[in-house]
Structure formats: C-alpha cells, structure tokens
Amino acid sequence: MGKLIKKPLYIGGETVWKEPTLDVVYPYKRQKVGEVPLATPEDIKRAIDLAVEGQREIASLSAYERSKILYRAYELLKERAEEFAKIITLEVGKTIREARTEVIRAQQTLLLSAEEAKRIYGETIPYDAVPNGINKVGFYIRVPVGIVAAITPFNFPLNLTMHKVAPALAAGNAVVVKPSERTPLSAAMLAEILYEAGIPKKALSVVYGYAEVGKALTTDERVRVVSFTGSRKVGDIIARQVGIKKLVLELGSNSALIVDKDADLKKAAKKAVQGGFALAGQVCISVQRVFAHGEIFDQFVNLVVEEVKKLKVGDPMDETTDVGPMISPQDVERIKTWIEEAVKDGAKVVYGGKPLSETVFEPTVMTHVPRRSRVCAEEAFAPIIFVNPYKTTEEALDWVNDSDYGLQIGVYTNNLKTAWEFIQKAQVGGVIINDIPTFRADNMPYGGVKYSGIGREGPKFAILEDYTEIKAVAIDLTP
Numbered sequence: 001m002g003k004l005i006k007k008p009l010y011i012g013g014e015t016v017w018k019e020p021t022l023d024v025v026y027p028y029k030r031q032k033v034g035e036v037p038l039a040t041p042e043d044i045k046r047a048i049d050l051a052v053e054g055q056r057e058i059a060s061l062s063a064y065e066r067s068k069i070l071y072r073a074y075e076l077l078k079e080r081a082e083e084f085a086k087i088i089t090l091e092v093g094k095t096i097r098e099a100r101t102e103v104i105r106a107q108q109t110l111l112l113s114a115e116e117a118k119r120i121y122g123e124t125i126p127y128d129a130v131p132n133g134i135n136k137v138g139f140y141i142r143v144p145v146g147i148v149a150a151i152t153p154f155n156f157p158l159n160l161t162m163h164k165v166a167p168a169l170a171a172g173n174a175v176v177v178k179p180s181e182r183t184p185l186s187a188a189m190l191a192e193i194l195y196e197a198g199i200p201k202k203a204l205s206v207v208y209g210y211a212e213v214g215k216a217l218t219t220d221e222r223v224r225v226v227s228f229t230g231s232r233k234v235g236d237i238i239a240r241q242v243g244i245k246k247l248v249l250e251l252g253s254n255s256a257l258i259v260d261k262d263a264d265l266k267k268a269a270k271k272a273v274q275g276g277f278a279l280a281g282q283v284c285i286s287v288q289r290v291f292a293h294g295e296i297f298d299q300f301v302n303l304v305v306e307e308v309k310k311l312k313v314g315d316p317m318d319e320t321t322d323v324g325p326m327i328s329p330q331d332v333e334r335i336k337t338w339i340e341e342a343v344k345d346g347a348k349v350v351y352g353g354k355p356l357s358e359t360v361f362e363p364t365v366m367t368h369v370p371r372r373s374r375v376c377a378e379e380a381f382a383p384i385i386f387v388n389p390y391k392t393t394e395e396a397l398d399w400v401n402d403s404d405y406g407l408q409i410g411v412y413t414n415n416l417k418t419a420w421e422f423i424q425k426a427q428v429g430g431v432i433i434n435d436i437p438t439f440r441a442d443n444m445p446y447g448g449v450k451y452s453g454i455g456r457e458g459p460k461f462a463i464l465e466d467y468t469e470i471k472a473v474a475i476d477l478t479p
Contacts, residue, residue: 005034005087007188009208011043012050013201022181022208027093027325027359028316034090036184039207041216047176047205048220051147054202055174059144061200063118066170070114073197077107080193084158084186091157091183093325093359094279095316106159109442112459113166120171120463127474135478142468144172145246146224149217151238153230154327155282157183161190163442164227165204167462169194173225174203178217180230182327184208211237218242225466229284232379232404232451248455248466250447252284252379253407255437256400258390258422259300261293263412263434269303275410275438276385277311277363280326285408285438288380289369290387291396297389301367304387305351308363313356323383325359332361335382339364342373347386371402379405393421401427407448408437429456 005024009016017037024034058066077084081103088099122141127133150164157179168175179187184206191206207213218226218238227248228238235251257275259268275287292300316324326332332355339353352364366386369376375386390396400409400422408430411422423431429448432439440446447456455466 004032005090005185007034007036007185009037009039009043010188010191010195010204010206011047012054012205013195016043022184024091024182024185026090027327030329030358034185036188036208039209039213041212043207044176044213044216044220047207048147048217048222050202051174051176051205052222054200054204055144055146055172057200058169058174058203059172061172063120066172067114067117069194069198070110070117070166070170073193073199074107074110074114076193076197077103077110080189081107084189087185087189088158088183089316091185092154092279093316093327094155095321095324096319098279098316102156102159105442106162109159109162109459110166112443113162113170116167116459116463117170119460120468122470125472125474136474136476138472138474140470140472142171142464143471145467145469146173147222148173148175148225148227148467149223150175150177151214151218151226151228151230152177152179152187154180154183155279155284157186158190159442160229161187163457163459163462164229165190165194167459168225168227168467169199169203170459171463171467173467176205176207176217176223178207178209178214181208181210214238215241227455227466235453246466248457248462249453250284250455250457251451251453252381253405253437253448253452254288254376254379254403255285255408255410256289256291256403257287257410257436258396258400258412259290259292259296260411260413260415260418261295262414263296265296265300265303268412269300269307271436272304272385273307273311275436277308277323277383278438280323280361281383282327282381283438284379285440286381287385287410287436287438289376289399290385291390291399292387294389294391297387301350301365301387304385305365308351308365311363313360313363323363325357326361326382327359329358331382332359335361335380335384338374338378338380339366339384342366342369342375345370345373347373347375352384371399377403393418397422397425401425404451405448406450407452408432408439410436410439428452
C-alpha cells in the first residue's frame with residue numbers, strides 16, 4: 001500500500017508527535033496504512049487554551065478576510081482533490097469514485113461557507129411597538145459563539161468535518177476537531193490546507209482519541225458549541241454530560257422509501273439500489289426500509305434484485321467497483337446476526353445475505369421484515385435493504401412514523417395529494433419527492449427529529465442557528 005502515512009496532532013497549529021499512537025487500517029485488506037498520536041486530556045486543555053486566543057484573532061478579521069481565506073482553502077482543496085480521495089478510500093474503504101464525489105462535495109461546502117461569511121446579517125427591531133419602547137430604536141447583530149467542539153464520524157471524514165469546521169470559521173469561531181479514531185488522516189489534511197490558506201493557527205486544532213478525549217473536549221466550560229455526528233448511543237452520552245452549551249447532534253436513521261403504485265418503478269428501483277448500497281450502506285440517510293404499494297410489490301422487488309445483481313463488489317481502489325467493504329469485521333458479524341434474527345421471525349432473504357470476506361458483506365435484499373426486528377427498528381448501517389408491501393397511504397405513514405428516528409424519507413409518486421400527505425404527516429427532517437432519502441444538497445437545512453438529532457447543518461443554517469448568537473442593541477432617543 002506504499003509508505004505509512006503519519007499525521008501529528010495539530011494543537012493550535014503546533015505539530016505534536018507522541019506515543020502511544022492509533023493505527024489507521026485499510027478496511028478492505030485489514031492492513032495498516034497510517035498512524036496518528038493519541039491525545040491526552042492535557043492536550044485537549046492546551047488546544048482549548050490556544051483556541052481562546054485564536055477565537056479572538058479570527059473574530060477580529062473582517063468578514064471579507066475570513067471569506068477570502070476560505071476561498072483560498074477551496075482552491076487548495078481542488079488542487080489536492082485526488083490525493084484527498086485516495087486517503088479517504090484508504091481510511092474508509094469507500095470506492096475511489098465515491099471518495100472523489102465526497103471531495104467535490106467538500107469543495108462545495110467550503111465554497112458555500114466562504115460565501116456565507118459575507119452574509120451574517122442582523123435586522124432592525126421596532127422597539128416602539130411596545131409601550132416602554134417609545135423613543136427607542138435599535139437592532140440586533142450576530143456575533144460568534146466562541147469555541148466549537150466538532151466530533152465527526154468515519155463514513156464521510158472530509159465533508160462532514162467540513163460541514164462543522166468551515167461554517168464555524170466563517171462566523172469567526174475557533175474549532176477543535178476530534179475525528180473518528182478510524183479515519184483521522186483526512187481531517188489532519190484539511191487542517192493543513194486551512195493553515196496554508198491563512199486561518200489563524202490558534203483558531204484550529206485537530207486531536208485524536210477515544211471517549212476520554214471526547215469527554216475532555218465536550219465538557220470543558222470554555223467550549224460553547226458541541227457539534228457531533230455519530231451513533232445515537234454516543235450522542236445520548238454527550239447530551240447528558242456537556243452542560244449548558246449549544247448542542248448539534250446528527251445521530252442517524254433507518255430511512256424509509258415509499259414507492260406508490262403510479263411511480264416510475266424502474267427509476268425508483270435503480271435509485272433505491274444506489275441509495276441502499278452506496279458506501280456499503282454506511283450512510284445515515286441510506287435507503288433501508290422500502291415500502292412498495294401492494295399492487296406493484298412483486299414487480300418492484302424483481303426490479304430491485306435485477307439492479308443489485310449488476311453491482312460489482314470488491315476492491316474499492318478498482319475504478320469499476322460499486323460496493324466495497326464495511327468498516328470492520330465486527331460490523332459484518334453484527335448485520336449477519338440481525339439478518340438471521342429477522343429470518344427466524346418470518347422475513348425472507350431474496351438476494352444475498354452472507355459475508356463474502358472478513359469485511360465485505362454481500363448486497364442483500366429482504367422482504368416481509370417484521371416491524372420490531374432490528375433490521376427494521378434500528379439503523380442497519382450495512383449493505384441491506386428490505387421491501388415490504390402496503391395497501392394505503394395511511395399504512396405507509398404508520399410504518400414511516402413508527403420509528404425512534406426521523407431524518408429523511410423519499411416518496412415516489414405522481415399524485416400531488418399523496419405527496420402532500422407525506423410532506424405534512426411524516427415525522428422527519430426532510431421529505432424528498434420522487435427521489436431517495438439519500439439525497440443531500442450541501443446548502444440545504446439538513447437534520448432530523450426524534451432520535452435522529454438536534455439542529456441543522458448546511459453552512460447558512462449552521463451559522464445562523466448554531467455558530468452565532470444574537471446581540472440586541474437599543475438606543476434611547478428621548479429628548
């Protein structure tokens with residue numbers, strides 16, 4: 001695999017190398033490809049100490065200056081795009097084509113953030129609309145919150161980190177990033193291009209580690225925002241321990257796709273397979289639960305299986321591979337167990353259903369999955385979808401809403417009334433009509449309800465809701 005990739009801790013721009021280290025393992029071959037130092041709580045304190053100074057430095061820059069720095073970082077990322085893509089594939093195991101797409105999206109997230117740095121507006125307040133406001137005028141402005149703790153997952157180690165870091169910097173905050181211990185390399189590389197672009201070095205740190213490091217970061221009283229993307233279990237722990245802070249949580253889903261009887265079935269089947277098996281199903285808005293109208297159920301299942309058979313499974317570095325490995329052997333064993341449990345409860349495997357290697361799981365299609373089986377009720381995060389029949393829109397909505405999660409759904413229908421029913425009644429953060437729930441544009445307000453999380457990402461919305469605070473101003477003009 002070539003030379004071992006080593007990245008240091010970046011603590012306020014200072015490079016730190018120390019023992020012990022964390023290994024970065026290429027999921028497809030289970031081979032070590034890199035290593036990074038394991039941070040300590042003392043390292044976290046040092047990073048936050050410097051962030052206090054760095055936040056003052058970045059906040060003192062004009063909006064134009066912050067925007068210009070982020071534009072420069074955008075250009076640098078474009079120049080190094082293929083290098084980033086290869087590192088992402090080595091870390092995550094996603095196909096090289098998927099990795100290139102992630103880099104392109106990260107460029108857009110960075111560009112959007114550079115643009116939004118110039119659009120942080122306040123507005124006037126009509127104080128004289130209330131009796132005690134007579135002879136007063138005023139307005140509010142938006143100011144940086146301070147220090148942001150950004151904790152990111154393994155599956156999109158560049159773009160999901162970008163969604164936290166770039167808007168926070170655009171708004172004048174300092175950021176301390178803790179990437180997934182499995183995928184630290186691309187976050188380190190992102191810091192390198194931001195430093196090169198001119199971000200005040202004390203305003204950005206990248207540290208690596210496990211729960212102890214995360215807790216030291218999120219519980220420090222000087223941190224004012226904790227933004228976490230990851231599992232519901234860890235999100236719940238963070239929510240209970242952080243104290244009085246702004247909290248942004250994106251905790252996944254078991255996303256549903258509804259296929260009505262009047263839908264374009266070939267298109268819906270093709271897109272369902274794309275959304276279900278991209279990144280081996282390890283996407284928080286991956287297609288997992290599919291509900292097809294009873295009148296077209298058999299036809300749709302057959303179309304889905306035809307599409308799955310076309311997928312090429314194997315080495316993610318191969319340009320023609322469609323589905324690569326899962327992140328770990330433990331996850332392969334987990335989904336194998338879940339499928340076996342569902343089959344015992346009456347579900348049917350119509351395609352796949354078994355491991356192909358230590359980390360590669362065969363793309364799997366199931367039908368008639370019971371409501372309470374883990375394949376249905378929990379987030380699979382694996383290359384598996386199931387298709388169940390439904391009779392009425394009300395029944396499909398009941399399936400959709402009978403979930404602890406509510407991130408996004410997709411609805412294929414040509415009936416405006418049916419579409420509007422799902423828009424109004426689905427308990428989710430996003431409804432995608434005539435496309436899959438896996439659709440995400442990086443400028444949209446992205447996030448969920450229920451146990452899918454709190455808050456919204458997308459540079460504009462993150463800046464307004466999470467990374468700035470309102471400061472009100474009132475001026476007395478009484479003669």
